[in-house]
Amino acid sequence: MLGGERGVKTNETKEQQQMEEHLEERQEERTETSPAEAEETSAQDPARQPEDDRLSELQRQAEENHSRFLRAQADFDNYRRRTQKEKEELAQYASLKLVDQLLPVLDNFERALQSGGEAAESHSFSKGVDMIFRQFYQVLENEGLKKIEAVGQPFDPELHQAIMQVESEEHESGTVVEVVQNGYWMKDKVLRPAMVKVSG
Template sequence: MQNTESTAPQGAPGAEEGMSAAEAAVQADMEALSQQLAQAENAVAEMRDVLLRERAELENQRRRLQRDLEQARKFANERLLSDLLPVFDGLEGGLAVETADLAAMRQGLELTYKSLLKVAEGNGLKVIKPVGEAFNPELHQAVSMIDSPAHTSGSVVSTLQTGYVLNDRLLRPAMVVVAN
């Protein structure tokens, strides 16, 4: 009997040690999972922070781009208008002169016109001068046709309104009279 009694009390502490080992394993697993969860939460928090910073940066870039576009639209004609200032000065000076000399007045207007054309050409504007050329429906608008023995059929006899091309794009067709 001694053997049975001695084994039973010895078995009880062994069973308790087995339970505590299982509990210790569960506890270790819980701690490992808790650490993994904490790491995952930290990673998510970092990603959320990065995402918020990226969104803010994109929003700032969008606002900057919008502001730059507004500035570009607002001041797009600044160079052209500053080039036109001498033309305005010439016109003001011509209007200030009180003279009955029509030739001098015409000469002043011609100089001002040439100055204006120079500014326009410097900004990509080209004048269409079609007299004597063949009629081109892409650049000319025929207003009328006349019989002209001096001109070949289909050629431009005269221009009623000057046409313009801006940087290789038709701005306004020349209104012309075409030989029949």
């Protein structure tokens, strides 16, 4: 009789243990989370904050580098335009030095014409020199040389070099009355100012 009761109790004990194990498994299943829930939980985890800060810092650096690139590109474009303009000006005024060296020759031609024209017997010589002078001056004009018209103009220190002040009834004070040596433009630059006499 006792053996039967002991067998029943043993069975009850096994069933109780099985029930308890089953309940523990169910409890573990409830406590487990899905991958999405785990990711959401980890996103809210303060331990991930340094990674977010690092990402923000990298984005800031990327924007700053992009701004620097745009500024460098703009500076390069400005440099390219400036050097192109300098190159064009250099080509435009390449003959400036040569023309400047030829101006004294032009002056001597004019003096020869003035002195030669005073003697009647030198008419043929004067005519020949005049032809050479005009041909020579035409070559210089083709290079961009142009005489500064000074007589009757107000004195301008940018265009004129005053060597004397004279009294004049025909001109107002500060007016160029005579050119001693011609001045010249080279395209849009003053190659040499004119030596002039100015009314006082």
